[in-house]
Amino acid sequence: MLKSGVMVASLCLFSVPSRAAVPAPGDKFELSGWSLSVPVDSDNDGKADQIKEKTLAAGYRNSDFFTLSDAGGMVFKAPISGAKTSKNTTYTRSELREMLRKGDTSIATQGVSRNNWVLSSAPLSEQKKAGGVDGTLEATLSVDHVTTTGVNWQVGRVIIGQIHANNDEPIRLYYRKLPHHQKGSVYFAHEPRKGFGDEQWYEMIGTLQPSHGNQTAAPTEPEAGIALGETFSYRIDATGNKLTVTLMREGRPDVVKTVDMSKSGYSEAGQYLYFKAGVYNQNKTGKPDDYVQATFYRLKATHGAQR
Template sequence: MSDDNSSWTRVLSNQTSSGNTAGFEKYPVTETSARYVRITGEGNSANNWNSILETEILDCTDGTPPPVTPPPSGDLDPNVAPSGNFDLLDWTLSIPVDTDGDGKADTIKENELSASYENNEFFFTAADGGMTFKAPVDGAKTSTNTSYTRSELREMLRRGDTSHSTKGVGKNNWVFSSAPSSDQTAAGGVDGTLDATLKVDHVTTTGSSSQIGRVIVGQIHANDDEPVRIYYRKLPGNSKGAIYIAHEPNGGSDSWYDMIGSRSSSASNPSDGIELGEVFSYQIKVVGNTLTVTIMREGKADVVQEVDMSSSGYDAGGQYMYFKAGVYNQNNTGDANDYVQATFYKVENKHQGYAY
């Protein structure tokens, strides 16, 4: 490495490739301030020949220290399980392990989750009291219909009352106020708001260019589709990440909306993007057929995206909703132990007719 292309500092030496791939192989180097990079080949195990097809230098920054954002709440206790800091009785948790051998990711139900449940690897209290979710590339999935792992909360308005079914228009789920009046009466709530404050700690840095660095941190799930999914994505060559959302109509194809930066796999570093470790907030709000997503950051203007769902089919009878929050890894092509992780400082769900 060199600042002036004259004086050089060696930051990596005596490394050997696997010799059996034309793809990228990763080699961590000592953190160094530099403008120039030089690679000197010193032969292989048989002769003095080397072949390098392409090189990428990852995780470079302009030298500006990452933002130091204090936790937004000083009353979070780092010495208790997540349920000691957050009301988790109206959530279940999915983690990417299969301890009972049923071929699916484990689900921690409401009563167990709210009774000081924690998992040291995938769901735990951070040193600052936040609630941390982690999901590796390789792990158990929730069903045969998904290709990705998750460590994620699923809203359960029944709050542990198992007399209410988890599915269907009933007291466990909510509906839009554009739904038939009979569904609104039967549901556990009408319309909804999810407020979350979080920081993304880590995203995947290996795998396909179309999947690398992306994670879903919040969503509304319906019977079979998702009225909204909020994505955070930071590409390996960028110091800041983008925020974008997807709206999936009932039985239709996704519509995409860039909110901060671009969802492109070749996007340049977003000048107003969000760095790993930077605290931000989001709000998902539905009133009738109007979906509004707002991204909020201290000292910056809110970024708002409104979606008209009047033609999306969710005002039909039988369509029920629930919020989800955590990390839903959107990369299944990276190294097995590569992972996504986020820490939440606030998760609050509200609905008309729901008392909690």
């Protein structure tokens, strides 16, 4: 498919500094095409707060979970204890959700609409309804802290990027550092739609072990691992039925993995996609105040135009 255009998926005696005077991620990052989940429930609706696009871009910050660092990075933090996004989720997150509608509330957030995108392998009728066709997410970040308590197969895990579909995730990109290691691993999961096969796991740097299915594993330090605080980049590209994940670090060769999604079910009518980025804590068994944190220095989502 030829892409004809590109859309690039924040009365008193003493003066009190306004909320806007405190630097926020939206002051440096273009966040009009994103919403944010934070692990607090300030409106007491039983779910994590959702910060909509216009509020986020206008300078929203949360001093505990979503801030701008002194170096100009967008900092995400999620403790083990906190509000969850739904009853079906048992992990906390401080995470952006791509919103191609950019605050236009006349456009539905779910479904094949101008808010979401589809693959170029989807029916042409779906491509015409979507907000974009195919997608690339590029990020430069450092993972600054991971959990150190809890059961061994959950400790140290955090999801730093995703493609989400109606009910499943074509990709969840993980960073994971074990307590006795100095460096961490990077791997990802590809989840076909229900009825289209089993979840697939791909190791890029180091190993995903120990896991739920192999809790006795004792992996050695990953030779080419990524330390906490070390800057690296990733690119997630979904074009047609091909999913390509690339890891990039200065002074090291790129690490690339490609997945054939032709039998995963995401090209069928009714399937829509969106990117997510931030920290999605993958530990629910550690101490309540144990947490994950990452700083993003660059985040850019792009898509081909509708046909």
